[in-house]
Amino acid sequence: MKQQETIDYFLKVVWQNVSNAYNQIASEFGITQAVGYMLINIDKDGTAVSKLAALLGVKATSLSRMLNNMEELGLIYRETSEGDKRSVKVFLTDFGREKRQMARDVVISFNEYLNENLTTHEKNNLIATLQKLNKLTLAYTSTIENDEQKNK
Numbered sequence: 001m002k003q004q005e006t007i008d009y010f011l012k013v014v015w016q017n018v019s020n021a022y023n024q025i026a027s028e029f030g031i032t033q034a035v036g037y038m039l040i041n042i043d044k045d046g047t048a049v050s051k052l053a054a055l056l057g058v059k060a061t062s063l064s065r066m067l068n069n070m071e072e073l074g075l076i077y078r079e080t081s082e083g084d085k086r087s088v089k090v091f092l093t094d095f096g097r098e099k100r101q102m103a104r105d106v107v108i109s110f111n112e113y114l115n116e117n118l119t120t121h122e123k124n125n126l127i128a129t130l131q132k133l134n135k136l137t138l139a140y141t142s143t144i145e146n147d148e149q150k151n152k
Contacts, residue, residue: 036103046089
């Protein structure tokens, strides 16, 4: 099977192109696509760091570095919960709220563009197929044994 015949190849290529487009636009606003995504996902009443890690699917060290960078840029601030000192919430600054609105506007604009160029049927089929792919991916377990397992 050629790489260009695999589903995961097209998923990666399309996501890479979307991510690159978002990064190019975000750079004009002085942020990255990842920072924009983070800003969009911080609630008005703050969001727990653990929730952000789960949303982004990143390791604690990467998230910590990203939060430190966002704090240095004046986009966010962190507060420790009074009841549980282990729990930390992230809040947006006024500047962070401005950048979040810019990020939202970009996402809305891009999705309006997609909606104008995909029929309702195409969009619904794509979403249904991607949801099914996600379920299949989560349920998948490899049946291929590596050399170490074979030799045991």
